[in-house]
Amino acid sequence: MAEKPSDLVQGTLDMLILKTLALEPTHGYGISVRIEQMSKGVFRLNAGSLFLAIQRLERDGLIEGEWKPTENNRRAKYYALTQKGRKRLNNETREWGRQVAAIARILEAS
């Protein structure tokens, strides 16, 4: 098997992709660029983990792909959030917030 992203990334990558697509449907490269920009370069995705995550999300019915022409007149597969994906994103965001707050409290206590 190819290299696996660490657990943290594995867990959060899906959420990040969903968040990215919540703003606007885009293609694989678009997702990676947006995540890179928004994280100010902290996360740089390699193609393997990105497409693996996309494939997984698509199979779970959280996102949907559609072939469309790009601005450079190329064909690319654009992904959009489904109803189910939007619900999942909300849940995960809330859960994430709860966990981060909890971890922060623990760290501040010491």
Next chain:
Amino acid sequence: MSLLRNIAVGLRVLFRKKQVSQELDEELNGFLQMAVEEKMKQGMSRKEAVRTVRLERGSLEVTKEVLRTTGWESFVETCWQDLRFGVRMLLKNPGFTALAVLILALGIGANAAVFSVLHAVLLRPLPYTAPEQLTMLCVTDSRPRSWAVTDGSTSYRDFLEWRRQAHTFEDLAIFYKRGWSVVTLTGEEPEKVQGAFVSANLFTLMGVQPLLGHVFTEEDLQRREHVVILSHGLWQSRFGGLLQALGHDINIDGKPWRVVGVMPPQFRFPFLAGNWEDRVEGEVQLWAPLTTNPSEEPSPSDPFNLTRPQGAARFQVIARLNPKITVRAAQAEMDTIAARLAFQYPDSDKTLGVQVRRLNEYIAGEMRRPLFLLSLCVLLLLLLACTNLATLFLARGAARARELAVRAAIGATRWRVVRQLLTESVLLGIIAGGAGALLAGPAVHLVVALSPLTVPRLDETRIDTAVLVFSFLLALVSSLAFGLVPARRFSAADPHELLKTGQQITAASTLGMQGLLVGTQFALSLVLLASASLVIRSFVEVLAINPGFQPDHILTTRVQFTNPDATPPARMADYYQRAWERLHQIPGVQAVGTVGNIFFLEENQNHALRQVEGHPPEAVGSWAPLVWTQVSGDYFRAMAIPLLEGRYFTPQDGPESPPVAIINQSLAERYWPGEDPVGKRLKGFDPRGRNDEWVTVVGLVADMRSHGLERASMAEIYEVQAQRGEATPNLVVRTSADPVQLAPTIRSTLRSLDKSVILSGITTMQDVLREQTAARRFEAWLMGLFSALALLLAAVGVYGVMHYFVTQRIPEIGVRMAFGACGKDIVSLFMQRAMRFAGAGLAVGLVLALWSASLIKRMLFGVTNTDPLSFLGALSLLILVALSAAYFPARRATKVDPMVALRYE
């Protein structure tokens, strides 16, 4: 939803592979292009940009591979690849494949056949509603045999008590077969049909509906109505399956009975008991209300003969458990009730208990143990086949070690290699399972043909879905079992080592495993072979028993009067006399006689003579089985039972002359040891209480094995039919020529004497005896067959291993020969090796065989369970097999040309 989507996506990948792959390529290329363009915008050259993107984003080829292997569909795809590869491998080596399929098919076929028998006899639900709730309530008796109730029957009074007190049952019903075994349906030729008397609720309790008409009502019972329900078979044969049968009369024992119902074809009840007599008489073909037995005239105040001692305990009880009540709970309740009744009726019930038995177990009866033993044997055989295949696959796998090493070296995971090897063995297993299921058909025929008549429901044996599913599962499990050993072995090998040094290292290391497997085969074969030898020797011992008469050249048949209870003794005596005279005139007939019973095969109760002149009464403790029977004509001459003292009966021993008897040796030794019994006088223990005359012993004859060949002779007293007046239905004719040829003449002569007598089929006495040994013949045949198969498998196993072993060591042999070893040394080298495997297995096998022989101790006859001949015989046979199976490959080794062998290296 997402599962469905997952399946849909997977299917799309599988079936539109090209398109999906193109799309993936396009998407990933697009990704690469966009990234490169981005970099180029930042001022890099194209070449530089491509390099940077690769570094940052990883190789696209790897990505593609990762994406391709994640879904379930990729698993299916590789399985398909494995399967195609497996088929190619099997086809490449057709001899090996055929051998492997044959071995496994034999194992699976034998198991499928035995399973189908087991399924028919024990497992298949009985054709009644919710049959798992049906139980039989059988009376047990702790008294000594002379008094005890032995057939599980109960009295009507106890039945009523059970029904009143028991709450674990939905309902209880009673029936009985005894007392009315001969029924005549007077059509063209009288016929003997078994009937059962049943309570009104029996059919309802069993949940069966008649095909036509209705079942009995309580009123039928109360009014003692002469109504009858017919079996489907009887309806077909007597009424041609016509609807008009309903309401019509049928003539039974000379009286008209009205047909009120016809049962469906699959309805059988009660099932035949496991004894031979019962089998001969055939299935129950009609049912009548409990109260209508014509040979009984109960008083209105006592409709069920509660008070008559003989009439008391004869009812069989069937009960339906309440839903969700276990047999154990019902048993507990019946124990309490039995204890209460024992207290309430100490005279009759003090020693009685009740056993609750499931109906299917009750019906299978004593066949359960031999059947389980049989299944154990075939499972052992399958285990043997699997071990054998594991050896063969191991041997072949070693030859493929290089291929597997290459696979591992270019990145196949261990699991992947195991999967590929297992696919091959499962493929083989499934082919063998199919072949085995095909073999099972003829095998079932063989089993049914060989089996004794006395197995209930055996005739219902079919190869049905359950059997097919069983064979398939067996094939799957066994192929995994024999595939796993080599698969584990080879996938664990270090590819480095293997590719570096060639095959020798694996060869040596697999040899230990193969030795173990061959040893196991020899151990199992010894167990089967030794047990078979014991069983076969028992059978031979039984065949060698002197029955006490000469069974060759005897024909026997049964002649019965249509209504024996209403036939005057004088008429019987007259018929026997005329039959004797007429049959004597047939050329080739030497002696003719009739007898009440030739054999008493059931458990006989202990009895004593009522009085023996000059002896005190015999203490109950020393009672032993004792039987009376009547003879007429030249019975002893016809049977060739030797006369030791005194005389045979003569025509002068008639109703007017003083009563006489002939006794056998056992009786003489019991009452007059060392004395001449002729002239001594005795009185019978006559339960009818009508004989109080002294009977004079006029002759002493040799014992015959009337209690069954395997049991010691019983004390027997023969009386003259003309003096006693009972029916002597068994006709015995001794012929000088082949008895079978005289059978038609004898039959037509008997028929011409009296049109109304019922003639059973004529058989030779040898066939009658053969029937008595049928169970043993069955066991001996099957065990012999199994052990022959085991022997064959063991031989194939050791041959395969040695063959492979020799092939592996050709270079070594070359070196040895080059240094001057001669052929004999080489042969002995390999023979020693083979004997080491086999020897260890045989040592373990001997212990196992001794243990399993002690398990079947009770089945043996005339041999001890440690019979040295059987064990040494089996042992030496297996050693011989090991030696010869090793010899041929070893000799091949000596043909090796040292030059060729060394060049090989």
